[in-house]
Amino acid sequence: MANRNGDDQRVALKERIAGAADALRQSQVWTSIFRPGSPFRHGYSDSPRNRSYVIMNNVLYHLHPVKVKRHGVRLSYTLCLGGLSFFLFILLTITGIFLMFYYRPTSPAAYNDIAALATDVAFGQIVRNMHRWGAHAMVLTVFLHMARVFYHGAYKPPREFNWVIGVVLLLLTLLLSFTGYLLPWDQLALWAVTVGSNMAAYTPVFGAQVSFGLVGGVQITGDTLLRWYVLHVLFLPFIIVVFMAVHFWRVRKDGGISGPL
Amino acid sequence: MAEIPESILRRSAAARAKAEGRPLDEILAEMGLAPEGGSAPAAAPAGEPAAAPVAEAVAPEPAAAAPAAADPGGAALEGFAAMADVGVPESLIERSTRARAKADGIALPGAAPAAPVAAGGGGGAAAAPAAAPVAAIPAGVRTQRLLTVVKANAIQQVKKEPHDKVNTWPHLVAAEFVALMVMTAFLLVFSVFVDAPLLELANFNEQPNPSKAPWYFLGLQELLSYFDPQVAGVIIPGFGIAAIAFIPYIDKNPSVRPNDRKLAIMIFTFFVMASAILTIFGSFFRGPGFNFTYPWADGIFFDF
Numbered sequence: 001m002a003n004r005n006g007d008d009q010r011v012a013l014k015e016r017i018a019g020a021a022d023a024l025r026q027s028q029v030w031t032s033i034f035r036p037g038s039p040f041r042h043g044y045s046d047s048p049r050n051r052s053y054v055i056m057n058n059v060l061y062h063l064h065p066v067k068v069k070r071h072g073v074r075l076s077y078t079l080c081l082g083g084l085s086f087f088l089f090i091l092l093t094i095t096g097i098f099l100m101f102y103y104r105p106t107s108p109a110a111y112n113d114i115a116a117l118a119t120d121v122a123f124g125q126i127v128r129n130m131h132r133w134g135a136h137a138m139v140l141t142v143f144l145h146m147a148r149v150f151y152h153g154a155y156k157p158p159r160e161f162n163w164v165i166g167v168v169l170l171l172l173t174l175l176l177s178f179t180g181y182l183l184p185w186d187q188l189a190l191w192a193v194t195v196g197s198n199m200a201a202y203t204p205v206f207g208a209q210v211s212f213g214l215v216g217g218v219q220i221t222g223d224t225l226l227r228w229y230v231l232h233v234l235f236l237p238f239i240i241v242v243f244m245a246v247h248f249w250r251v252r253k254d255g256g257i258s259g260p261l
Numbered sequence: 262m263a264e265i266p267e268s269i270l271r272r273s274a275a276a277r278a279k280a281e282g283r284p285l286d287e288i289l290a291e292m293g294l295a296p297e298g299g300s301a302p303a304a305a306p307a308g309e310p311a312a313a314p315v316a317e318a319v320a321p322e323p324a325a326a327a328p329a330a331a332d333p334g335g336a337a338l339e340g341f342a343a344m345a346d347v348g349v350p351e352s353l354i355e356r357s358t359r360a361r362a363k364a365d366g367i368a369l370p371g372a373a374p375a376a377p378v379a380a381g382g383g384g385g386a387a388a389a390p391a392a393a394p395v396a397a398i399p400a401g402v403r404t405q406r407l408l409t410v411v412k413a414n415a416i417q418q419v420k421k422e423p424h425d426k427v428n429t430w431p432h433l434v435a436a437e438f439v440a441l442m443v444m445t446a447f448l449l450v451f452s453v454f455v456d457a458p459l460l461e462l463a464n465f466n467e468q469p470n471p472s473k474a475p476w477y478f479l480g481l482q483e484l485l486s487y488f489d490p491q492v493a494g495v496i497i498p499g500f501g502i503a504a505i506a507f508i509p510y511i512d513k514n515p516s517v518r519p520n521d522r523k524l525a526i527m528i529f530t531f532f533v534m535a536s537a538i539l540t541i542f543g544s545f546f547r548g549p550g551f552n553f554t555y556p557w558a559d560g561i562f563f564d565f
């Protein structure tokens with residue numbers, strides 16, 4: 001008898017929870033967050049209609065159409081390289097923000113802050129490692145992405161301009177990596193950047209000005225550090241995001257991923 | 262104007278009856294249709310409140326609302342009167358009414374003296390007294406004005422869509438998620454085992470030998486040992502980037518099949534290979550003074 005009573009109570013509790021969940025899902029707050037048709041409103045059961053709704057009622061709709069060409073989904077077509085470049089960028093943003101909490105772009109504090117990541121900051125070293133290796137990986141994936149686009153002839157009309165935007169993205173990626181290279185303010189950073197920016201000084205006619213603007217003086221100093229820091233954490237990411245937005249928009253407007261060979 | 266099939270008129274009458282809450286037969290009668298059940302057409306009651314305001318204003322006589330019966334011409338003319346309801350200027354309605362009447366061979370009161378037509382055969386509208394042209398048209402069918410007929414393919418180009426499509430969810434999203442996870446896992450594991458380099462504090466007075474640029478510039482630095490800095494450092498990379506950007510405008514070959522693009526693929530591959538070799542060379546085969554070394558003999562002078 002007591003046992004049955006317990007069962008009844010459990011059932012009642014279950015019903016009450018279900019009722020509360022229903023009430024929550026019908027509340028104004030909930031329905032204002034999730035669009036009509038969102039699986040979060042009605043639950044998800046696998047049907048072609050729901051498959052479309054998942055994308056349509058999701059911020060992903062900004063990136064993906066509801067349907068894509070079958071061959072575009074095959075990993076062997078894009079090798080997901082563009083997507084990985086984008087994903088690496090996101091990962092670099094996240095790890096980069098973490099690093100910003102512990103970094104001062106002044107000489108010699110910058111160096112000490114980086115060194116302290118290994119000793120004083122929880123997960124500091126691994127986050128720094130991920131940021132560094134991720135940056136190298138991104139240069140690589142962007143380059144490989146360009147190569148795969150070339151070998152597919154995917155730059156041909158109507159995609160010519162997206163290729164040009166891609167070239168700008170490649171340059172911005174290199175610049176982001178290069179500006180970040182200076183920030184640890186160690187011997188590797190200083191002299192690699194010295195070699196790199198000396199090359200820029202050979203620009204015909206404006207060489208001296210280019211070098212001065214880049215370095216923020218006649219030679220690399222603590223001022224260069226601040227300048228490159230701002231470029232690295234604000235200016236270049238902002239620009240690259242704008243170009244990525246245009247890049248992705250064009251991929252869709254140009255008819256999605258290019259056709260199979 | 263196309264003739265509207267009776268079935269559709271009936272459906273619209275039913276909808277209207279529902280919307281206005283009036284008996285269906287009353288509306289059917291107004292539209293000149295037999296009431297449901299197929300009995301004889303009923304005359305609209307005189308002074309019917311739902312008659313079009315314009316028609317009422319111009320010709321208040323009850324005769325104006327005479328049943329148009331099943332006369333197609335009359336039915337069409339009724340339509341024009343209904344336009345007044347939706348704000349079409351009266352002058353336009355009159356003009357269309359005339360044009361329509363002329364096309365259908367119906368005599369309009371204003372145009373020529375109407376020859377009395379047998380009431381049973383329809384044409385009651387045309388035979389209405391010469392009060393005013395629109396007066397003869399009772400309110401009834403709402404209709405659209407046909408502006409022009411355009412061939413479908415002139416305004417829309419239906420390109421052949423590839424039919425072989427799949428849903429982004431789950432197919433593409435799943436693949437992306439896997440790629441994302443694999444990349445994260447790889448980076449995480451790699452970062453556990455390999456630390457990012459950190460040498461001594463930057464020192465302006467002590468240049469390491471060799472000094473190397475970041476790896477992606479080492480191909481250029483390697484070029485510096487063959488060419489004048491202006492050529493290797495600026496002109497070659499400058500023109501290189503410009504050439505890459507212009508590829509789509511230079512390569513006019515529309516085909517994407519590798520077999521048709523042998524030259525393009527050859528050239529591109531040549532440059533990719535060349536830069537890869539230069540980069541590897543600059544990274545691993547250059548030692549102190551940027552002189553040639555074997556990495557297995559003298560060690561590696563290279564840091565990520």
Ligand code: HEM
Nearest residue numbers: 078082083085086142146154162163166167169170257258
């Ligand atoms: C930050 C760098 C970049 C990111 C995040 C990026 C991202 C993407 C993504 C996600 C796609 C969709 C297809 C795919 O994944 O392959 C794509 C397509 C494309 N990208 Fe990029 N991309 C970058 C750099 C470049 C570069 C350097 C080029 C060429 C110079 C380029 C040219 C193109 C073209 C032409 C397409 C269309 C390909 C097709 O329709 O098959 N992109 N990009």
